[in-house]
Amino acid sequence: MATQKATMMYAVLLIIGLIIGVAIGYAIKPAPPAAAPTTVTQTVTSTSVITKTVTAAAGPQEIVIRAMTVGPDEPSYNRFENLKRAAELLNKMLADAGIPVTVKVEGEFWTGSWEDYKNKLLMMFQAGEAPDIILSGHEDIAPWAEAGYILPLDDFIAKYKGLWFFDDMIPSLWDSVKYKGKIWGIPQDTEARPLYFRKDLLKDMGWSDEDIEEFKKKAWNGEITLWDLLEICKEAIDKGVIEEGYCIWHRPKRGVDYYQIYLAFGGILQDPETGKLVLDKKAMLNMMKWLHDAVHKYKALRSDMIGLDWKIIHENWVAGKLLFWFGGTWQKAEWIKKYNMPEEEFWANIDFIPVPPGEKGGKPVTLSHPLVYMVSSQSKHPDLAFLIVALATNPLYNAIHAVESGHLAIMYSELSAKKYQEDKWLAVSASLLEFSKFPPNHAKFGTYDEIVFKAMGGVESGELSPEDAVSYIVDQLKAQLGDEIVIKE
Template identity: 45%
Template sequence: MADGPRTGFHEHVTRCSAERSFRVDSRAYTHVGVWRGGDPMSKRTAESRVATDYRLSRRQFLIATGATIAAAACATPPAGQGAPTGGAPLGTVKLSAWTIGPDAPSYYRRDNLVAAADKLNAKLGSGTNVQVDATFESGGQWGDYLQKFTLAAEAKTSPDIILAGHENFAPWVGPGYIVPLDDLIAKYQSEGDVKDVIPTLWTAMKLKGKTYGIPQDTEARPMYYRKDLLAKMGWSKDMIERLPDAVKNGEFAWPDLVLWAKEAISKGLVEPGKGWYSRPSKGADIYMFYYQNGGEMQDNATAKLVITKDALLKHFQVHADAVLNDKIMTKTIYGMDAGKEWHPTVTDGKVLFYNAGTWTWKDWQATYKVAEQSLWDNVGFMLIPAAKRGGKP
C-alpha cells in the first residue's frame, strides 16, 4: 500500500448546487411559521480510475414578505374597524408571534417578522398600521416551548404566528391549532419573497395535500474539513478544492473519510480521537447516518412511521466503529460541551472532519473570533459522504 493519496482526479465533476445542499430530502430541517386554527391566530414555530483518486493508498415564518402578513391583517380586522372592499382594514392591526432559537443568529427568526410588518406598512400606506409583537426565547428548550403553545392553543390564547419545525404539523392539524395556507400562498405567490422559496422546500410544508406553513429558514448540516491538514498529507490544491464534487458524485465515500482520518492520526497531525467529530448531542445531524445507510422514517403509502432495521444497525455501527475500532472519534464526544470544548477544538484546527450547521460559519467568526478569510483558506464543506463508493450522498 502506497503512502499518501493519489494525485490524479477525474475531470468530469460538477460543483454541488445550493439547491441540492438545502433540499428537504437531503435531510435538512426547515423551520416554518404556521397559522392557528379556530379564532384568527397563528404560531411559528445537503469509473474505476476515479474510485481510487481519494483513497488512502488503496425555521409559518413569513419570509419578511408584506404580502403574506397583509393576508393575516385582512383576516383579523381591528375591533370596530371593518375592512374596506378590496383593501386592508383601516387602523391598527396587532399580531403576536413566538420564536425560539439557540444562539444570536436565530434572532432573525423574530426580527424577520418585524421587518415584514415594516415592509407591509410601507406598501399599505397611512390608512393601516400592522404591528407585530414578536418574542424570542434564546437558548430555550423546544419541549417546553411546544408544550406552551399546545396549552395556549387549548385555552384559545395562542399567538398569531409561531416558529416551529415542519414535524410539528401532524399533532397540531388534528385539533385545529393551525390552518392551511394554500389559498393565501396562491394569492400572493408572485409577490415579495414567496416566489423565491426553493421549490423543494414546499413539500415539507404539506400534510395530506394541504400546506400549513411557509419556510422561514432551512438548516443544512454539512461535513466540514480542514484544507490545511489535507495539504499536509499530500493532497494537491486541486484535489482539496474539488473534494465536495467527489463526495457528490460518490467518488469519495465514508470508508475514504475513515481512512484519511486514521492517516491524519497516524501522521500525528491530529490527536487520537480527533479524526472526526460528530454532533455532541442529540439532533438532526445524527439522523443523516441512518439515511446514509438506506434508512427511512415514513411509509409513503400509509404515512406510518417506520424503522429500517438494517439501516439502523449500520447507523449504530458507524459510530461504534469510529469510537471503538477505528478510534477516529473520542469516547467523550457525546455530552461534550459544545461552547466550551467542541467549537474551540474545531476552530483551532485540531479536528480533520466535523459535522456542524451552516450557520456556524458565521458563529465561528462572531463567537470564536476566527477571521472569515481564515475559514475560506483552511476550511471546506461538503455533503455527508455516501456509505460506499458510487452511492448517493
C-alpha cells in the same frame, strides 16, 4: 416598474380587505357621527357634586401580534426582525390608505436549546397562551396539526394569491410544509448539512493541494465512503496531527443531522405512498456499526460526544483541532461572528463535501431542515398574523437573513437579490441542495427520533453493541408506534 406598482397596489387592496375582515374596516368607511356628549357625575366631597359634560374621542387602534421565533444560532435573529419589518411595511401601507390602525409585533427570539424552546411552546399551547405566529422546524407540523395547535393555511393562501411569494417559492419547499394534503406553514429558510473538513490538517498529514482537490472530486462523485473517512482519521491520529477522539464529530444533542449516516447507508425514513415511518434494519445496523467503530476501533469520535457542550465543539473546530465536522451551512456565520474566525482563514483552511455514501457507487446525501412560520389556532387575528408572515416572506428580507446567518434561499427572486449574489458562501454552499432530503412530516417522528438517539448514545458509550442497539430500536418502535412503523428487514 409598472408591474411592481400593480403588484403593490393589489397587495394594498388585499390588505384593506383583510383589515375589514378583522372588524376594523370601519376606518375606511364614511366617518361615523360625532360621539354623543356624555354626562359624568363626579362626587368631590360628601356635600358637593360637580357635573361635567365630555365628548368621547375615537383614536387610532394598535393591534399586537405576538411571535415566538428561534435560532438557536444567534446570527439568525432576522427570523424575528423580519416580522417586525413586515409590520412596519404594513403600517406604511395602512397610513397611505388613511386607515388609523397600526400593527405591532412583539415576542421573542430564542437562543437557548431546541428542546427548551419546544417545551416552552407546548406549555403555552396547553395553557391557551400561544403566540399568533410560531417559528419552528417543519417536522413539528404533523404533531402540532394533529393536536390542533396550528391552522391550515390553504384558505389564506387562496384568499391572498396575489401576494408575491406564492409562485416564487422553490417548489420542493412547499412539500416540506404539507401534511395530509394541506399546507400548514410558510417556509422561512432552508439550509444544508455538509461534512466540513480542515484543509490545513490534511496538509499537515502531507497532502498536497492536488490531493485535496482529488479527494473532493471523488467525494462529490460518491467514490469516497464513510469508511474511507475513518481510515483517513486513523492516518491523522497515527501521524500525530490530531488527538484520539478529535477526528470526526457530530451534533451533541437530538436533531436530524445524524440520520444522514443512516440515509448514506441506503435507509429511508418514511414511505412516500402510505406516509408511515420506516426503519431499514440493514441501514440502521450499518449506521450503528460505523458509529461504534468510529469510537472504539478508530478512536476518531469521542465516547462522550452526546451531551457535549456546543461551545466546546465550535471552539475546537475554530482552533483547528478537529479534522471533520458534520455541520450546517449556517455555522460559517456563527464561527466568524461569535467565535472570531477571520473570513480569510475560513476560506484558506476549511472546505466541505456532502456526506459520503456508505458504499462506493452510492450517492452522497445531505439533510435540509426548513424552518417555517405557522399560525396558531389560538390567535385572535389569524388573518393578520398570516399577512405579517406573507409580508416578511419577500426576497429582500429573506436575502438579509440568508447572508447574515448563512442560510439558503427559499425563493427564486431571492437568488437574484444583489445582497445574496454578493455572498460567496451562499453561492458555493447551494451546490449541496442537489443531494438534499427532508426529515419526515409525521406526528410520531419525535418518538422515533428519541428511540434512535438513545440507542445511538448506548453504542457510542460502549453500553450497547450495534446488534443490541438495532434490536432495542425495533422492539421500541413496534411497541410505541404500532401500525405507524414499517420495519424493513
